[in-house]
Amino acid sequence: MNRLKKFMTGRYGGDQLSLALILISMVLTFIGSVTGILVISILSYLPLIWCVFRILSKNIRKRQLENYRFAMLMSPVYSALVRLIYRIRDSKTHKIYKCPQCKAKLRLPKGKGKICITCTLCKTEFVRKT
Ligand SMILES: [Zn+2]
Structure with a gap:
């Protein structure tokens, strides 16, 4: 464990990009294994090699x-x-409604019956059943 710690000192290590790779x-x-295409199986090593390079960099x-x-x-x-x-x-x-004027999305609670909705951006009022 101490040797690994010494080896990794000053190296970059893992991050989000490494995980994605x-x-x-x-x-x-x-x-590659499902389709049986050899080229894909060989290409699958490239991100892995890049990942190891980044971790040890x-x-x-x-x-x-x-x-x-x-x-x-x-x-x-x-x-x-x-x-x-x-x-x-x-x-x-909740239900999402679009303002008929500015198309802004407004999030409103369900089950409140027919209510008058006022857009928070353009202040347009419209009636919808929630
Ligand atoms: Zn609006």
Whole structure:
């Protein structure tokens, strides 16, 4: 354990991009084995090699920049996924309405009957059954 600790001192280690590379490699390995296409199975090693290179790299600043760029690239995807999870979770208690004027999405509780809704952005009022 002490030798591994000594070996890893000054090296970058794992991060989100490394994890994504491992997942990509696993998916490619699975696809390659299911379809039987050898090229995909061979290509599945590339993300894994890149991942090991990143983990063992001593150029920490460059690896951090790569991970930052990856996080910025994945940020909209992550946000959309979180919004979708919240929307599914709230679907029993809340409903999303679109403002007829500015198309803003308004989240309202269900089961309140026919109510007058005021848009928070443009102050347009419209009546909907919740
Ligand atoms: Zn509006």
